[in-house]
Amino acid sequence: MSTQDQSELFNGTANVGLKDTRSVDGTDTRAIPAFVFGEELAELADHDPRIVVLTADLARSNRATDFANRHPDRFVNVGIAEKNMITMAAGMAASGYVPFAATFGAFAALLGAEQIRTDCAYPGMPVRVVGHHSGMSMGFYGTSHHSLEDIGMMRCIADLTVVCATDANHLRALLRLSLDQPGAMYIRLGRGRDPEVYPEVPDLRIGRAETVRDGADLTIIATGSEVHPALQAAEELAAGGVSARVVDMFTIAPLDRDAVLDAARTTGAVLTVEEGNVTGGLGTAVAECLFEAGVQVPFRRHGVPDEHVPVGPPAGLYTHYRLDGPGIAAVARDLLDSSKGTPA
Structure with missing residues (x-):
């Protein structure tokens, strides 16, 4: 598609008739977990030089653009190369950074399973693989874009912390906690239109329900x-x-x-x-x-x-x-x- 990038298509802004009004109408974009991802990391990066963000040609879908606009020197769009992105993130982690590598859940967990295990979890690299639009939230795009197996796959990888964001404030809390969490993490974002459960950023602890x-x-x-x-x-x-x-x-x-x-x-x-x-x-x-x-x-x-x-x-x-x-x-x-x- 020469007139638009992949991000525009999958973010639903392209006029291709694939939007579900019941799923999107009436939702404040600031309350959409996928949309606070870049904003929250940009805020954290103002005070933490370790944070870098990578994405695979989906910066507008996950709003990594909010991070890129404020910290362009710490943002990398690798193109449609999800496996390479995760390995690159592992290399950055080995150099002292805390990288957040974000793409669709199906691409992150299914395509990148080997890289998550071998390059991130096994050597204990502090890589945060962010799988957004997971579950059935890409419903119109079919099985190739559904991420239904990622929880089962990721929880089987030794030394990998696996967390699921509940809503926007919950995601903010998880991103803050992740900065000092040892080892690799898989952060699963839901459909990207999740209603509020936590009216304020909750006081969470990894491993405590x-x-x-x-x-x-x-x-x-x-x-x-x-x-x-x-x-x-x-x-x-x-x-x-x-x-x-x-x-x-x-x-x-x-x-x-x-x-x-x-x-x-x-x-x-x-x-x-x-x-x-x-x-x-x-x-x-x-x-x-x-x-x-x-x-x-x-x-x-x-x-x-x-x-x-x-x-x-x-x-x-x-x-x-x-x-x-x-x-x-x-x-x-x-x-x-x-x-x-x-x-x-």
Whole structure:
């Protein structure tokens, strides 16, 4: 496309008829996680000369332009060369920098898995690989651009910290924490249009889950883009007399095992929710934790089944897979009903 770069197309600013109005209308761009990425790093870089940003021809999609405008000498657009970008970032990290290498989640985690493992995690390089537009947020572009396997893949890499941003303020907190986090990190951004969960920048600790709603009958352990609809589901369940706890398990590796076991021991059931393939992801991590601790509790993994999702608008896909508020509430009721021995 000679009249526009890739960033314009995938950011949705190109007039190609691929925008889903239900997914974008009414959202302040400053509250979009992918859009505060460059701004927050630019602010941090004003006081930290170690920070550099790399992107693979998607500076406008992830708003790395905000960083490039203020720190052009510390910004690199490598072009459509994601694997090379991650290796370049590792070299910069070996030279004393803290590089943030950003591209679509599917390209970062799937294309760059070897580089993340061998060049970043294995030698303990402080590279922050940022996978934005993950999950099904690239719905119109199909399987090649869906990032449903990244949680499962990244959590299997030794010495790699894996975190998922919940909303804009949450992302700001993660970026600040990442500056002094040892070793490599994979930072997963959701659909880029995530509603607010945290009205202010939260006080986080890597490896410690956040309980964003308390409850006694059920715990919904969600991550990233699914925390907000999990809260909506909890509201719907409360109207029917079900008290649901909602835990933001934003750190996938290392997992907060204490939060998982506490949920299993103090509430009646555990439901995990993630915008990704249930095979190997958050749900699998929680199941492993429960099994290894010998804790028995009604449990269900909820996310995308082990299949390639159809092409369509993200909002429609969330409804289709029951990953919106009403869908999660329905799955929770199924779990509770089945645990009582009644028909689901």
